[in-house]
């Protein structure tokens with residue numbers, strides 16, 4: 001009997017051997033830790049993926065923990081709930097502040113929605129972090145579409161396509177100048193999702209409409225960590 005999708009998804013990523021190209025090439029030489037926003041969603045899976053790339057990854061639940069990390073992953077979940085929780089634990093303004101100051105961030109699904117400047121079909125009181133100059137549409141694949149999978153070519157991700165798992169996912173309706181499109185739903189997929197933008201990057205901030213933590217392929221986490229490392233080195237105090 002085929003297992004249900006939700007049972008599959010609960011399993012978390014399979015472990016990867018060191019020479020597996022999807023394992024990630026990040027060498028872990030960022031001395032400052034990176035964080036995973038740990039209010040809701042697949043927090044352990046994101047921590048595992050970052051650690052598989054060699055990073056010192058920790059959960060972030062309060063402002064003092066945010067202050068200690070050099071970059072932050074915002075997991076999927078429910079953007080309305082995450083927005084409320086961010087406010088309740090007094091992380092909303094400190095997070096906005098860090099993002100304004102250039103902290104690298106990587107949002108997946110609901111994380112992408114929160115990072116966007118604007119979300120269509122969101123509750124009017126939902127907070128937007130505004131770190132990506134994009135408009136996203138919540139539940140864009142259709143409310144009845146629980147999940148959808150596709151193989152995507154992703155800019156700067158080498159070694160073959162990325163298996164993308166979409167779960168009640170948004171897509172990006174429009175991008176501002178300065179936003180790089182990293183991936184689209186392939187044209188071979190029929191229907192309204194065909195060709196839609198599902199991964200973007202703007203400066204230090206990237207986001208995917210899908211869940212890279214679900215597949216054991218750490219290449220997107222690795223891409224995020226490369227940006228953390230590049231910015232960390234660039235901003236390191238010069239000796240003397």
Ligand code: GLN
Nearest residue numbers: 076077078079109110168
């Ligand atoms: N549909 C959810 C939202 O609007 C996102 C789903 C997810 O993160 N898997 O926030």
